[in-house]
Amino acid sequence: MPELPxxxxxGNALRRILIGRRIVKVEVFSPKMREPVAPLLTAGLxxxxxxxxxxxxxxxxxxxxxxxxxxxxxxxxxxxxxxxASVPKRKHEHVFLxxxxxxxxxxxxxxxFSLLKVTSGDLPELSGLGVEPLTDGFDGRYLxxxxxxxxxxxxxxxxxxxxxxxxxxxxxNESLFAAGxxxxxxxxxxxxxxxxxxxxxxxxxxxxxxxxxxxxxxxxLNVDGSEGKFARELQIYGRAxxxxxxxxxxxxxxxxxxxxxxxxxxxxx
DNA sequence: CTTTCAGCCTGACGGC
DNA sequence: TGCCGTCAGGCTGAAA
Numbered sequence: 078m079p080e081l082p083x084x085x086x087x088g089n090a091l092r093r094i095l096i097g098r099r100i101v102k103v104e105v106f107s108p109k110m111r112e113p114v115a116p117l118l119t120a121g122l123x124x125x126x127x128x129x130x131x132x133x134x135x136x137x138x139x140x141x142x143x144x145x146x147x148x149x150x151x152x153x154x155x156x157x158x159x160x161x162a163s164v165p166k167r168k169h170e171h172v173f174l175x176x177x178x179x180x181x182x183x184x185x186x187x188x189x190f191s192l193l194k195v196t197s198g199d200l201p202e203l204s205g206l207g208v209e210p211l212t213d214g215f216d217g218r219y220l221x222x223x224x225x226x227x228x229x230x231x232x233x234x235x236x237x238x239x240x241x242x243x244x245x246x247x248x249x250n251e252s253l254f255a256a257g258x259x260x261x262x263x264x265x266x267x268x269x270x271x272x273x274x275x276x277x278x279x280x281x282x283x284x285x286x287x288x289x290x291x292x293x294x295x296x297x298l299n300v301d302g303s304e305g306k307f308a309r310e311l312q313i314y315g316r317a318x319x320x321x322x323x324x325x326x327x328x329x330x331x332x333x334x335x336x337x338x339x340x341x342x343x344x345x346x
Numbered sequence: 347c348t349t350t351c352a353g354c355c356t357g358a359c360g361g362c
Numbered sequence: 363t364g365c366c367g368t369c370a371g372g373c374t375g376a377a378a
Binding site for chain 2: 110111152154169186187188189190226227228229233334335
């Protein structure tokens with residue numbers, strides 16, 4: 078499912094493909110995803126040029142020549158393709174943007190958790206997001222101060238977009254394992270040194286995942302249909318009952334905030 | 347204020 | 363064979 082590295086991978090591909098293209102026609106096949114998509118039909122997109130592609134957290138936005146933007150979120154099953162018009166429509170493709178080079182930008186989402194909407198260029202929907210994890214603003218001191226204010230569980234804070242934006246379930250699990258911290262640690266018991274270590278692990282894992290083109294767990298595909306290669310590098314996610322790759326202890330699973338969490342009871346404190 | 351949790355949606359899978 | 367329950371999961375908004 079697309080998290081930050083997958084959104085980055087999609088954004089990078091779309092930047093190469095879409096910038097300079099003009100939208101000539103819009104087709105909508107489904108009434109709604111996370112929000113209704115019918116407004117795309119009456120938004121006056123025809124004739125506009127795509128002038129930029131921006132990723133923020135797990136969102137990707139296409140900047141338009143009239144100052145507005147098309148904001149996308151991939152939910153957990155969103156797939157974007159840019160293909161020739163001769164390719165038949167797939168079952169769960171919901172929106173087509175026909176381009177001036179004859180290709181079609183296609184948005185597919187099996188589970189319809191995705192978002193695709195026209196909004197103003199300053200992206201007000203994203204104003205509540207916290208710091209980007211791959212910027213200098215995300216460091217041990219910042220995370221420590223955020224955690225000090227919370228009695229919630231550490232993993233839930235790491236996945237809280239108001240604190241740090243774009244770290245989802247897979248990479249939260251992997252980062253906590255790499256940092257040797259239990260996902261169910263109470264946030265305000267984590268030391269500044271541990272925060273420093275965790276920040277470094279988050280950055281390192283996200284960067285490696287971006288280099289690998291993301292993780293293809295269940296539904297994620299890159300714009301060209303290829304799978305991300307990071308899935309095979311996952312150390313802890315999905316490995317309940319297996320041996321810890323570091324110490325050999327049995328990996329445990331628990332639920333936090335309704336989501337599966339995996340950890341090594343020996344390596345993670 | 348903070349924290350938790352149901353609901354959205356489809357398909358895969360296991361048990362009977 | 364098919365039916366039912368469970369799981370996957372980001373995000374929202376309501377409840378506690």
